[in-house]
Amino acid sequence: MTLAGKRKSKKSSPPVSGRENKTLPQAGDLLAWYDRHRRALPWRAAPGQRSDPYRVWLSEIMLQQTTVKAVAPYYARFLSRWPDVRALAAAPLAEVLKTWAGLGYYARARNLHACARAVVEHHGGEFPRNEDALRGLPGIGAYTAAAVAAIAFDIRATPVDGNVERVIARLYAVETPPPAAKPEIYRLARALTPSRRAGDFAQALMDLGATLCTPKRPACALCPWRDRCAAYRRGDAETFPRRPPKREGVLRRGAAFVARRSDGSVLVRTRPAKGLLGGMTEVPTTEWAAEFDEANALVHAPRFSPPLPGGERSTSRDTIAGSRVRGKRRQNSGLPVPPHPDPLPNGERETCWRRIPGIVRHVFTHFPLELKVYAADLPLRTRAPTGMRWVASADIAHEALPSLMRKVLAHAQTSDRIDKA
DNA sequence: CAAGCGTGGGT
DNA sequence: TACCCAAGCTT
Numbered sequence: 001m002t003l004a005g006k007r008k009s010k011k012s013s014p015p016v017s018g019r020e021n022k023t024l025p026q027a028g029d030l031l032a033w034y035d036r037h038r039r040a041l042p043w044r045a046a047p048g049q050r051s052d053p054y055r056v057w058l059s060e061i062m063l064q065q066t067t068v069k070a071v072a073p074y075y076a077r078f079l080s081r082w083p084d085v086r087a088l089a090a091a092p093l094a095e096v097l098k099t100w101a102g103l104g105y106y107a108r109a110r111n112l113h114a115c116a117r118a119v120v121e122h123h124g125g126e127f128p129r130n131e132d133a134l135r136g137l138p139g140i141g142a143y144t145a146a147a148v149a150a151i152a153f154d155i156r157a158t159p160v161d162g163n164v165e166r167v168i169a170r171l172y173a174v175e176t177p178p179p180a181a182k183p184e185i186y187r188l189a190r191a192l193t194p195s196r197r198a199g200d201f202a203q204a205l206m207d208l209g210a211t212l213c214t215p216k217r218p219a220c221a222l223c224p225w226r227d228r229c230a231a232y233r234r235g236d237a238e239t240f241p242r243r244p245p246k247r248e249g250v251l252r253r254g255a256a257f258v259a260r261r262s263d264g265s266v267l268v269r270t271r272p273a274k275g276l277l278g279g280m281t282e283v284p285t286t287e288w289a290a291e292f293d294e295a296n297a298l299v300h301a302p303r304f305s306p307p308l309p310g311g312e313r314s315t316s317r318d319t320i321a322g323s324r325v326r327g328k329r330r331q332n333s334g335l336p337v338p339p340h341p342d343p344l345p346n347g348e349r350e351t352c353w354r355r356i357p358g359i360v361r362h363v364f365t366h367f368p369l370e371l372k373v374y375a376a377d378l379p380l381r382t383r384a385p386t387g388m389r390w391v392a393s394a395d396i397a398h399e400a401l402p403s404l405m406r407k408v409l410a411h412a413q414t415s416d417r418i419d420k421a
Numbered sequence: 422c423a424a425g426c427g428t429g430g431g432t
Numbered sequence: 433t434a435c436c437c438a439a440g441c442t443t
């Protein structure tokens with residue numbers, strides 16, 4: 001195209017006699033592509049225009065692990081309300097948080113505010129013009145420091161985000177899976193970075209990754225570096241970057257207990273607020289451990305006091321019995337199985353658990369899990385043990401049920417239908 | 422250095 | 433549907 005050669009011709013590759021470098025990627029080719037396909041983004045200065053460091057920084061913080069589409073309206077709101085770093089620094093944190101609400105990763109908003117104040121108090125209201133100083137500010141890591149330095153100040157810095165990592169991994173067919181490959185990828189990207197237009201080069205690299213060199217089905221036919229791309233020449237560009245071997249962890253097993261009352265409600269409890277599936281709803285289970293003694297699974301099943309003839313009120317004995325049994329449970333952390341509870345106290349009902357045929361399998365990030373499922377039918381007035389509650393069948397859909405627990409309930413349900421058929 | 426941190430969109 | 437994952441940083 002016509003615009004393509006506009007800047008390229010100025011300082012395209014040095015003396016090298018023309019064609020020698022044909023197999024080596026060059027910044028000029030990417031910059032030429034960028035000049036033709038440059039996307040207009042709200043925080044991006046017009047070609048040739050100087051960028052506002054405040055806007056660059058604000059956008060980069062918002063864009064951390066967040067899509068362009070999600071950021072756009074928030075960026076506009078922030079810029080409208082706080083047009084510069086001093087205005088933002090003067091704002092109450094609560095207002096910043098409120099305006100950030102919905103964008104996620106709220107530590108970013110706290111750091112954003114702290115950073116604005118640091119810039120005003122320690123840097124005279126101007127963002128420092130070098131990577132190291134930027135890196136020391138709240139919420140600014142290696143990537144953001146390099147991005148601001150390059151884009152706002154046109155310093156020869158090389159931000160490496162997920163896009164750049166993918167592009168470079170393909171360009172050089174880097175076999176090391178991330179994050180171990182990070183130093184190598186940074187070094188390769190750094191070597192490619194031109195001394196002029198470093199900001200454009202950084203954005204070009206990210207645009208390339210976002211639009212052509214995508215994680216799945218990259219559009220290699222349109223890529224300015226196609227003929228220089230090692231992965232393309234191999235014919236397996238989409239397999240880079242290499243996936244780190246999924247440590248599947250050790251298989252854990254356990255049992256889940258689906259207690260259903262005659263009105264259809266199901267017994268559930270809420271997991272601890274932190275940790276695996278924190279705060280989510282679950283049916284009672286045993287521990288999930290590599291060593292699972294199924295013979296004793298029922299020892300850990302929930303226990304019910306007999307329904308009171310007169311109504312719903314409990315006695316002190318009921319509470320004691322319930323909490324004592326509950327107290328035997330621990331986090332599902334693979335710790336040794338706790339000792340068996342004491343013999344049933346007077347008044348506790350022997351629940352008839354039936355084993356549902358089959359196994360529910362699930363894979364977490366850290367380990368695969370297999371749960372045997374037990375089900376029991378209980379009288380209408382049965383009280384929930386301490387720490388547990390009955391959820392009407394119609395309300396189960398509104399519970400914070402992780403997929404694992406949906407599987408467990410579906411498994412029990414399916415089996416019911418089979419039994420009746 | 423692995424894990425935690427939110428959310429919405431794409432496949 | 434159920435993941436994958438997106439312009440990362442912090443502890």
